Amino acid sequence: MDEPALIRDAQHGNLDAFNTLVLTYQAIVYNTALRILGDEDLAADASQEAFISAFRALNSYRGGSFRAWLLRTVTNACYDELRRKQRRPTTPLEPGTEDGDDIETPRWLADPNASPEEQLDQAELEHAIQHCLENLPTDFRAVVVLADIQGLNYTEVAAAVKKPLGTIKSRLARARLRLRECLQSFRELLPAAFRLVEERGL
Amino acid sequence: MTTITFRDVEQLSASLDGQLSQAEKMRLEARIQLDPALSATLLDLQQARAILRRTPKRRLPRNFTLTPRMAGIRPPIPRLVPVFSWASAVAMLLFVLTLGTNLLGRLSIGASAPMMVAAPLANESFGGGSPPATQAPASDNTQAIPTAETLINTAPEATPPGEARLAPPAGPPATKAATEPVKIWSYIWLGLAVLLIAVALLLHRASVLAFRRRVDGKHNK
Numbered sequence: 001m002d003e004p005a006l007i008r009d010a011q012h013g014n015l016d017a018f019n020t021l022v023l024t025y026q027a028i029v030y031n032t033a034l035r036i037l038g039d040e041d042l043a044a045d046a047s048q049e050a051f052i053s054a055f056r057a058l059n060s061y062r063g064g065s066f067r068a069w070l071l072r073t074v075t076n077a078c079y080d081e082l083r084r085k086q087r088r089p090t091t092p093l094e095p096g097t098e099d100g101d102d103i104e105t106p107r108w109l110a111d112p113n114a115s116p117e118e119q120l121d122q123a124e125l126e127h128a129i130q131h132c133l134e135n136l137p138t139d140f141r142a143v144v145v146l147a148d149i150q151g152l153n154y155t156e157v158a159a160a161v162k163k164p165l166g167t168i169k170s171r172l173a174r175a176r177l178r179l180r181e182c183l184q185s186f187r188e189l190l191p192a193a194f195r196l197v198e199e200r201g202l
Numbered sequence: 203m204t205t206i207t208f209r210d211v212e213q214l215s216a217s218l219d220g221q222l223s224q225a226e227k228m229r230l231e232a233r234i235q236l237d238p239a240l241s242a243t244l245l246d247l248q249q250a251r252a253i254l255r256r257t258p259k260r261r262l263p264r265n266f267t268l269t270p271r272m273a274g275i276r277p278p279i280p281r282l283v284p285v286f287s288w289a290s291a292v293a294m295l296l297f298v299l300t301l302g303t304n305l306l307g308r309l310s311i312g313a314s315a316p317m318m319v320a321a322p323l324a325n326e327s328f329g330g331g332s333p334p335a336t337q338a339p340a341s342d343n344t345q346a347i348p349t350a351e352t353l354i355n356t357a358p359e360a361t362p363p364g365e366a367r368l369a370p371p372a373g374p375p376a377t378k379a380a381t382e383p384v385k386i387w388s389y390i391w392l393g394l395a396v397l398l399i400a401v402a403l404l405l406h407r408a409s410v411l412a413f414r415r416r417v418d419g420k421h422n423k
Contacts, residue, residue, distance in 0.1 A: 015275060019267040026266045031259050044263050051266050055273050122258055129257050147219070148254035154221055173208070173215035173247070180250040190253065 007066060011058050018055050025067060026051075028150055029074045035145040036078040038134050046081050050074035068152065068159035075142050075160055082138055125190070132182035136175055143168055144175040206239055214244045218251055276414065291402040298398050302391040 001024065009017035029050060033043035050073040061069050133141050139161070146157045147168070158168050183190065213230055216222050222230065234240045270276070 013275065015268060015270060015273055018273075022267050023265070027259065027262060030262050030266070034260055035257070040260075040263060044266075048266050048272075051268060052272055055268055125253075125256070126258050129254065144254065148251050149257050151255070154219065169212055169216050169221065170208075172219075173212040176215055176247045176250040177211060179254065180246045183250065183253060 003066060007058070007061065010055070011061070015055075018058070021066070021070075022051050025070050028067065029070060032071055032145055032150055033074050033078050035130070035133055035149055036075070036138070036141055037081055038130050042081055042085075046077040047074060049080075050077040053077065065156050065159060068156040071146060071150070071152070071156075071160040072162060075146075078142070079138065124186075128183060128186035128190075132179050132186075135182055136178060140171050140175040140178070143171040144179065147172055148176070206243055210240060211243060211247070214240065215247050217244075218247060288406065291399070291406050294402045295395075295399055298395045302395060306388055306391060 001020070003021070003024075006017045006021050010021060026047065030043055030047045033046040033050070034040060037043050037046060050070070053076075054070055054073045057073070133145065136144065142161055143157055146152045146160055147154070152160065154165055154168050154172075157172075158165050161168070163171075213222065213226065217227060217230055234244060
């Protein structure tokens with residue numbers, strides 16, 4: 001894929017070229033939105049919104065990492081969504097027990113390719129990670145999702161959240177520490193390898 | 203064992219991502235070897251990072267490709283489409299006007315005929331004047347209509363100039379009755395013409411929209 005050529009064509013209004021870029025980056029965009037927002041439907045809406053905004057603002061792209069530029073758009077869409085959510089809080093329609101408690105590992109989280117036991121472990125780990133991520137301030141969450149979950153380097157993260165490198169370093173360190181503390185409360189859910197390391201460490 | 207500052211945590215975190223210079227890295231490694239608290243913190247950060255990297259990637263619920271409508275692009279319409287659709291609208295307009303003019307013309311001729319025939323009738327009733335130039339019976343108005351040409355030719359001859367002013371008394375009731383249907387028909391035709399033009403314009407708009415929708419649909423597939 002000749003990315004610069006596709007970007008150039010898209011900047012001239014070629015929608016097919018832009019859609020080729022969408023197909024390339026939609027997974028990273030959607031998963032970033034999902035980890036920041038913690039809701040599939042909101043993440044899908046934010047992703048779609050981000051691609052629409054990206055197409056309209058494509059002429060403001062002045063080179064550099066296109067992935068980071070696109071992720072900045074989706075991060076902004078997520079911030080907007082979180083602000084909207086704060087203004088109008090809603091009750092999630094998640095499956096619950098007869099007593100009214102939420103089921104922590106609903107079936108719709110399962111990956112159909114894994115065995116039932118693996119599915120359960122994976123779903124619980126994912127739930128634990130998502131829970132800890134949601135306890136972080138939004139700015140820290142975005143940085144840790146981009147750097148540790150999506151694997152962007154510091155420069156790309158800085159471009160994506162429009163903050164200097166020093167801020168990224170600092171936010172990432174704080175976020176990792178807080179996550180580590182939070183994840184310790186889900187110790188039994190962590191993969192065996194991490195539990196052993198932790199026990200050695202203690 | 204020293205107290206760990208936030209600056210230390212920042213350095214440890216950055217070292218995991220290879221963001222330290224060679225000198226900084228060597229200094230930190232030396233400190234880690236001497237300080238178990240630093241090495242424990244490094245391990246904590248390492249674990250947090252490793253767990254996050256294991257976060258499962260979710261499958262996409264759908265594709266996020268944009269349609270022209272989402273992108274705000276109006277699909278291009280072939281040049282001939284508006285030409286043809288406007289041509290059909292104009293053709294319809296001309297058709298309506300031609301038909302309307304033709305019919306109104308006939309009606310007005312048909313309506314004016316009784317008035318013209320009324321003149322000889324008036325002459326006869328006053329007992330003067332020359333006999334009618336044509337054989338058409340004057341008492342039957344419907345039979346006086348046959349051809350406009352005959353009527354136009356006969357009327358001036360039938361009424362001598364001097365007695366022409368006697369004709370009007372018989373005229374007014376016949377004129378009023380005859381112009382009424384003409385007026386009604388002209389209104390009906392005007393309304394019908396406006397309606398048909400509006401229909402033509404709506405059809406034009408609908409055909410353009412249908413074309414755009416088809417192009418949109420094709421793009422979505």
